[in-house]
């Protein structure tokens with residue numbers, strides 16, 4: 504084994520790095536990983552499938568020396584400074600045309616900076632989003648590479664081999680120039696936040712309707728066999744049944760309601776504001792994670808502001824059906840906003856993100872995989888540069904068939920004081936988006952009144968200012 508020239512190297516053998524490397528080995532590639540922590544190198548080798556070629560080392564220079572050239576190296580380390588630190592430690596050891604892939608959740612502006620920095624040094628750099636969590640990395644993730652197209656061609660066979668497959672197609676493709684790979688992954692995570700929030704609101708609505716964990720399991724199981732079929736519904740179905748291994752009852756009931764976050768949802772909202780593109784369902788999801796951290800204040804406020812009168816929902820089965828439609832509606836709106844953001848960002852930042860391919864890559868392996876992506880795929884097949892999927896007629900028919908129940912659920916939630924921020928945001932966006940005329944003529948009048956900002960008229964072209972009140 505001493506003379507083995509390995510096909511692929513990985514830096515960072517944590518949850519993602521270890522599993523992705525084992526996945527590669529299972530597909531016949533010889534792989535080598537580096538981690539400062541020797542126990543992680545040992546864990547890598549011990550969990551390798553017998554007969555595969557897997558090595559873990561604690562010495563970066565040793566790993567570089569054992570790789571075939573041009574070297575193909577991925578890092579799966581925390582975003583930010585660790586990525587720059589790894590790049591600096593690699594530079595003295597690499598040769599021209601070696602490839603570095605950052606597979607972590609880096610910010611796209613950092614990726615763009617690194618692409619340019621390394622281009623000057625003859626190193627091919629790619630930012631690549633990876634989705635699917637631990638299981639996805641091990642058995643078939645969805646991958647979103649962008650940046651250096653020549654570098655992608657070098658690693659394409661390996662990535663296609665390890666990616667999830669849907670109808671025989673690998674869930675990986677080149678998704679555009681510059682920081683496109685990480686931009687697409689950021690928006691993927693924004694959509695992930697939105698759908699997770701919508702699911703948690705649906706859980707709350709059904710609990711208020713009297714359903715216990717066993718009944719919630721049954722409802723979500725049925726939903727997962729229908730139009731809501733998706734990875735997030737599937738795992739939620741299982742969560743309801745998980746027993747508490749440190750006490751009695753179900754684990755979900757003793758999990759603190761303070762939700763964590765690593766930043767990609769916030770970045771999506773921040774970037775959307777910069778563009779600007781409206782993504783209010785994602786914004787609501789980010790805000791709800793923040794409000795979830797105000798535990799003490801919420802506890803005090805709950806004694807000061809009692810629940811409004813308890814308004815009873817329709818019959819239980821009717822309520823379940825209405826919530827199902829509302830969740831479906833909100834989920835479509837979440838994708839619509841995220842995809843509209845990608846369409847706009849691609850133009851503004853000249854990334855050439857191919858939306859039909861994005862939707863294809865998300866069909867399998869990733870956290871936001873869902874049967875809805877087939878519908879979006881059809882929409883983009885008809886119109887690859889569609890600015891918003893809500894403008895597709897087939898989707899409009901689906902949305903129109905769910906909006907009445909969505910309105911009923913939102914009304915009921917408002918009357919009963921049940922927090923449904925993301926659901927309300929999806930309906931509010933929809934009602935504004937479908938308005939040929941918005942009341943923002945008044946905003947324009949106010950701006951001109953106090954700030955002489957001028958306005959346009961509907962009947963005469965040009966900019967106008969009025970001396971209001973005179």
Ligand SMILES: NC(=O)C1=CN([C@@H]2O[C@H](COP(=O)(O)OP(=O)(O)OC[C@H]3O[C@@H](n4cnc5c(N)ncnc54)[C@H](OP(=O)(O)O)[C@@H]3O)[C@@H](O)[C@H]2O)C=CC1
Pocket residue numbers: 514515516517518519520538539540543579580581582584585586588589606607608609633634635636637765
């Ligand atoms: N977990 C998930 O579901 C997903 C994670 N990601 C992203 O993938 C990346 C990795 O995540 P994950 O595997 O979960 O993280 P882990 O914390 O499990 O692993 C990170 C690894 O990076 C190593 N590391 C940290 N700093 C450095 C450094 N400066 N130089 C070299 N190695 C370093 C750590 O080594 P040590 O501990 O020995 O210091 C550790 O082995 C992150 O960007 C994350 O956001 C993307 C998709 C899904």
Ligand SMILES: O=C(CO)[C@H](O)[C@H](O)COP(=O)(O)O
Pocket residue numbers: 608633634635636692695763764765766767768870
């Ligand atoms: O990228 C991921 C999934 O796609 C990671 O799991 C990420 O950590 C999720 O974001 P957060 O921790 O903010 O919930």
